[in-house]
Amino acid sequence: MFWKFDANRPVYLQIKEQFRSAVLSGQYPPGSRIPSVRELAISAKVNPNTMQRAMAELEQEGLLVSGGTLGKFVTEEQSIIEAIRQKAVTDAIKSAAARFRELGLGMEEAAALLVQQEEV
Amino acid sequence: MFWKFDANRPVYLQIKEQFRSAVLSGQYPPGSRIPSVRELAISAKVNPNTMQRAMAELEQEGLLVSGGTLGKFVTEEQSIIEAIRQKAVTDAIKSAAARFRELGLGMEEAAALLVQQEEV
Amino acid sequence: MFWKFDANRPVYLQIKEQFRSAVLSGQYPPGSRIPSVRELAISAKVNPNTMQRAMAELEQEGLLVSGGTLGKFVTEEQSIIEAIRQKAVTDAIKSAAARFRELGLGMEEAAALLVQQEEV
Amino acid sequence: MFWKFDANRPVYLQIKEQFRSAVLSGQYPPGSRIPSVRELAISAKVNPNTMQRAMAELEQEGLLVSGGTLGKFVTEEQSIIEAIRQKAVTDAIKSAAARFRELGLGMEEAAALLVQQEEV
DNA sequence: GTGGTCTAGACCACT
DNA sequence: GTGGTCTAGACCACG
Numbered sequence: 001m002f003w004k005f006d007a008n009r010p011v012y013l014q015i016k017e018q019f020r021s022a023v024l025s026g027q028y029p030p031g032s033r034i035p036s037v038r039e040l041a042i043s044a045k046v047n048p049n050t051m052q053r054a055m056a057e058l059e060q061e062g063l064l065v066s067g068g069t070l071g072k073f074v075t076e077e078q079s080i081i082e083a084i085r086q087k088a089v090t091d092a093i094k095s096a097a098a099r100f101r102e103l104g105l106g107m108e109e110a111a112a113l114l115v116q117q118e119e120v
Numbered sequence: 121m122f123w124k125f126d127a128n129r130p131v132y133l134q135i136k137e138q139f140r141s142a143v144l145s146g147q148y149p150p151g152s153r154i155p156s157v158r159e160l161a162i163s164a165k166v167n168p169n170t171m172q173r174a175m176a177e178l179e180q181e182g183l184l185v186s187g188g189t190l191g192k193f194v195t196e197e198q199s200i201i202e203a204i205r206q207k208a209v210t211d212a213i214k215s216a217a218a219r220f221r222e223l224g225l226g227m228e229e230a231a232a233l234l235v236q237q238e239e240v
Numbered sequence: 241m242f243w244k245f246d247a248n249r250p251v252y253l254q255i256k257e258q259f260r261s262a263v264l265s266g267q268y269p270p271g272s273r274i275p276s277v278r279e280l281a282i283s284a285k286v287n288p289n290t291m292q293r294a295m296a297e298l299e300q301e302g303l304l305v306s307g308g309t310l311g312k313f314v315t316e317e318q319s320i321i322e323a324i325r326q327k328a329v330t331d332a333i334k335s336a337a338a339r340f341r342e343l344g345l346g347m348e349e350a351a352a353l354l355v356q357q358e359e360v
Numbered sequence: 361m362f363w364k365f366d367a368n369r370p371v372y373l374q375i376k377e378q379f380r381s382a383v384l385s386g387q388y389p390p391g392s393r394i395p396s397v398r399e400l401a402i403s404a405k406v407n408p409n410t411m412q413r414a415m416a417e418l419e420q421e422g423l424l425v426s427g428g429t430l431g432k433f434v435t436e437e438q439s440i441i442e443a444i445r446q447k448a449v450t451d452a453i454k455s456a457a458a459r460f461r462e463l464g465l466g467m468e469e470a471a472a473l474l475v476q477q478e479e480v
Numbered sequence: 481g482t483g484g485t486c487t488a489g490a491c492c493a494c495t
Numbered sequence: 496g497t498g499g500t501c502t503a504g505a506c507c508a509c510g
Contacts, residue, residue: 111231344385351471
């Protein structure tokens with residue numbers, strides 16, 4: 001798990017986003033145990049409380065379930081995961097579209113730049 | 121000029137982004153006078169100090185030039201504007217691409233969703 | 241605002257309960273500004289962070305709305321307040337009933353003891 | 361014996377309450393042998409240490425007496441049982457009354473809701 | 481001064 | 496060892 005933070009947004013929100021993405025992209029399969037809060041905090045070079053807050057919110061969101069002293073686990077309910085994925089993708093697209101529109105960039109143009117960027 | 125702020129990022133940064141976009145998209149042509157900080161602050165429902173800070177940074181960036189007691193003006197130097205546009209577009213694309221990649225979304229897929237979104 | 245905490249349950253949860261009750265019982269009318277988090281923390285002899293957490297959750301619940309740097313306010317939406325009151329009362333009744341049942345106490349019996357207790 | 365735990369309070373305290381209630385409501389008559397700590401722990405899906413701690417405290421309270429290698433038994437002294445019952449009922453009533461009062465709920469009103477709840 | 485975030489470090493219960 | 500809570504104290508953005 002590699003972390004990258006932008007200084008201008010709350011770290012715990014960025015942790016939520018990135019960890020959610022990690023789960024959605026299959027890095028932590030449904031039902032699997034995730035690393036302990038303390039380990040994750042170390043890997044992200046962040047205070048355990050900050051990591052704890054992020055994971056607690058992902059738990060409240062339904063993506064994670066707490067196994068008490070056994071650690072935290074990715075939910076086994078595929079429907080929840082799928083719903084979260086849908087929302088994440090839609091949000092990302094909407095937010096990018098809004099930014100492009102703000103810049104006066106047409107969607108086809110933006111789409112072309114995106115594809116082209118990948119080829120680099 | 122319509123403003124939309126996200127609670128989780130410094131307002132003055134969002135003002136910079138949005139005002140810069142307004143200039144780049146031609147809403148304020150090169151050489152034109154922009155509204156006073158006071159007026160902009162009211163339209164954005166923001167403290168004048170906050171607006172002042174944002175405009176000062178856009179001035180330092182070269183996009184705006186101060187006309188002393190006459191107010192602030194958009195720079196007339198096309199090269200500066202063009203450079204800023206390039207950077208803004210590139211940043212927006214890169215940032216969107218990074219987010220999509222994080223979500224395990226292919227660029228072609230994302231591009232398709234973007235175009236499709238416009239049709240809605 | 242007077243606070244009373246039970247050592248065996250998280251303080252922030254008890255703060256939520258008690259403050260919610262204070263609002264529901266009209267101590268803080270709809271739309272009114274509540275004391276600052278720092279003041280409340282002092283009055284409850286609790287760390288500001290703990291109070292902050294409790295108020296943030298009441299905000300998420302919809303009972304409070306944040307006025308940014310102006311402080312926090314009780315929501316003006318009567319419907320939300322009413323819904324929260326309903327839930328609070330129902331929960332309290334259910335929880336008491338469960339406890340009484342556990343003790344083999346009939347509801348009529350318990351009801352009598354409750355009324356009698358008030359007369360003391 | 362059916363167990364139900366609230367995540368926000370120490371499990372051993374909840375075991376004490378529920379087992380005490382089970383005895384008071386006659387599920388384990390005076391002088392009868394209770395299941396082994398190991399069995400109880402399994403039925404409650406709880407660590408034996410946790411169950412052990414709860415039973416030890418009930419023993420110290422006088423409700424249970426240890427029969428050495430024969431297991432634990434409910435005390436045969438009716439006076440003790442009666443005293444514990446009194447305290448348990450009084451505590452439950454007081455605690456419910458306090459909660460209702462906090463919510464601005466009159467005792468007659470609460471009593472009515474309690475009785476009504478039973479009919480459902 | 482206000483809300484909000486973050487760090488550092490401690491303590492508790494135990495799924 | 497793990498999740499969870501709490502304290503103490505600091506910093507930031509905003510007004």
